[in-house]
Every structure is written in C-alpha cells, then in structure tokens.
Amino acid sequence: MKTLLLLLFVPITFLHAQQTLKWQENTIPSKAALADVSWISGHWKGEALGGIAEEIWSSPLGDSMMGSFKLVADNKVKFYELCTINQTGPTLLLRIKHFDNDMKGWEEKDQSEDFRLIKIEKNKAFFDGITFEKVSDNELSIHVLFQESGEEATFNYKRVK
Numbered sequence: 348m349k350t351l352l353l354l355l356f357v358p359i360t361f362l363h364a365q366q367t368l369k370w371q372e373n374t375i376p377s378k379a380a381l382a383d384v385s386w387i388s389g390h391w392k393g394e395a396l397g398g399i400a401e402e403i404w405s406s407p408l409g410d411s412m413m414g415s416f417k418l419v420a421d422n423k424v425k426f427y428e429l430c431t432i433n434q435t436g437p438t439l440l441l442r443i444k445h446f447d448n449d450m451k452g453w454e455e456k457d458q459s460e461d462f463r464l465i466k467i468e469k470n471k472a473f474f475d476g477i478t479f480e481k482v483s484d485n486e487l488s489i490h491v492l493f494q495e496s497g498e499e500a501t502f503n504y505k506r507v508k
Contacts, residue, residue, distance in 0.1 A: 365499065366478050366480075366490035366499055366501065367473070367476050367477065367478050367490050367491070367492040367499055368465045368466070368473045368475070368476075368478070369475060369476060369492070370463055370465060370475035370476075374463075374465055376438040376463055376464050376465065377438065377464055377465065377466040377467045377473075378437045378438060379437075379438055379439050379464055379467045379472075380434065380439075381407035381410070381411070381412060381432065381434055381439065382407065383439075383467050383472070384412070384432060384439065384467070384472045384479065385406060385407055385412075386470070386481045387404045387412065387414075387432070387472075387479055387481075387487065388404045388405060388406045388407075388412065389403075389404060389487075389506050389507075390402075390403050390506065390507040391403070391404075391487050391504035391505065391506060391507065392504060392505060392507050393502055393503050393504040393505060394503075395418070395500075395502045395503075396418055396420070396425070397420050398418050398419050398420030398421070398425065399418070399419045399420075400416065400417070400418050400502055400504070401416070401417045401418075401419070401507075402414060402415070402416050402487075402489075402504060403415050404430075410433060410434040411431050411432065411433045411434065412431065412432040413429075413430070413431055414428075414429070414430035414431070414432070415427065415428065415429055415430070416428035416430065423448065424448040425448060426445060426446060426447055426448060426453075427445070427446040427447075427448070427450070428443050428444065428445050428446070429443070429444050429446070430442065430443045430444075438463070438464050439464040439467075439472070439474075440461060440462070440463060440464065441461070441462040441463075441464070441474045441477060442459040442460070442461050442462075443459060443460045443462070444459045444460070445460075462474035462475045462476060462477050463475050470482075476491065476492040476494070477489065477490070477491055477492070478490040482503075484506070485505060485506040486503070486504065486505060486506070487503075487504045487506070488501055488502065488503050488504070489501070489502040489504070490502075
C-alpha cells in the first residue's frame with residue numbers, strides 16, 4: 348500500500364532501456380566485497396518523485412555500509428528509508444526499511460525489504476531490482492524497478508560538498 352502511495356509522486360525519469368536485473372531462481376550471486384561498492388559512500392542530492400531526494404551513505408565499517416534516504420516535497424518530508432549493505436559470506440545484501448514522516452514503519456517491526464546482489468561491474472552494482480551506478484566521482488544514479496508497475500525509474504544524484 349505504501350509503495351502504491353509512492354507512485355502518486357512519480358514525475359521522475361522512466362527508462363526505456365533496462366538498467367535493473369531481477370533475481371531468478373537459478374541466479375548465482377556475484378562474489379563481492381564492500382570495497383567493491385565503497386564509491387556509493389557520500390552525501391548525495393537530486394530531484395525525484397516530485398521533490399528533493401537526499402541520500403547519505405557511510406564508508407564500509409564492521410562488514411556493512413549504512414545509508415539514509417529522505418524525500419522532501421513542498422518543503423515537507425514525505426518519507427524516509429534506512430538502508431544497509433551487508434557483507435554476507437562472499438556476497439552483499441541490500442536491506443531497506445521505510446518510514447513515514449513521523450517515523451512510523453511501513454514494514455513489520457522485524458521485517459525489511461531485502462535485495463540480493465546479482466552482479467557487480469566496475470561502476471555498477473546490480474541488486475535484485477535496484478542498480479547503483481557511479482556516473483562520475485560527483486554523480487551517482489540509482490535505478491529502481493517498481494514491482495507493482497514493472498516500470499524502472501532513475502534517481503540522478505550530485506555529490507554534496
């Protein structure tokens with residue numbers, strides 16, 4: 348239901364070329380270490396979902412990276428996300444929890460949305476339905492596949508200095 352609410356704010360770039368991958372039953376996850384995605388670290392801002400999107404990612408520490416996302420539209424917070432990328436054995440796992448502007452969780456207390464790593468390239472990390480892409484040292488794109496509609500959207504960020 349909350350994801351459906353997101354679709355009300357969708358004046359963002361929908362892609363014609365596929366930028367995301369979906370986990371298949373026979374998918375073998377790529378071997379990867381947090382160092383392979385450390386380029387995600389930083390403070391990022393861009394326009395998305397009818398407002399200003401902000402992401403802040405920590406450097407790898409303790410077998411994880413921690414991220415936060417905030418969407419502000421009409422000068423009000425619409426929702427937040429808390430994220431981690433964890434080293435799980437020889438691969439990585441992206442976990443996301445969503446919160447309303449009053450910090451009420453969308454997922455059940457002990458639940459998160461989990462996205463397994465499918466493959467990794469020099470400047471791209473393909474998780475199940477979400478791709479992080481290093482465009483340059485100061486630009487980051489995150490491609491997201493919306494499950495309900497099957498549409499892909501791109502969040503283009505610039506590094507905040």
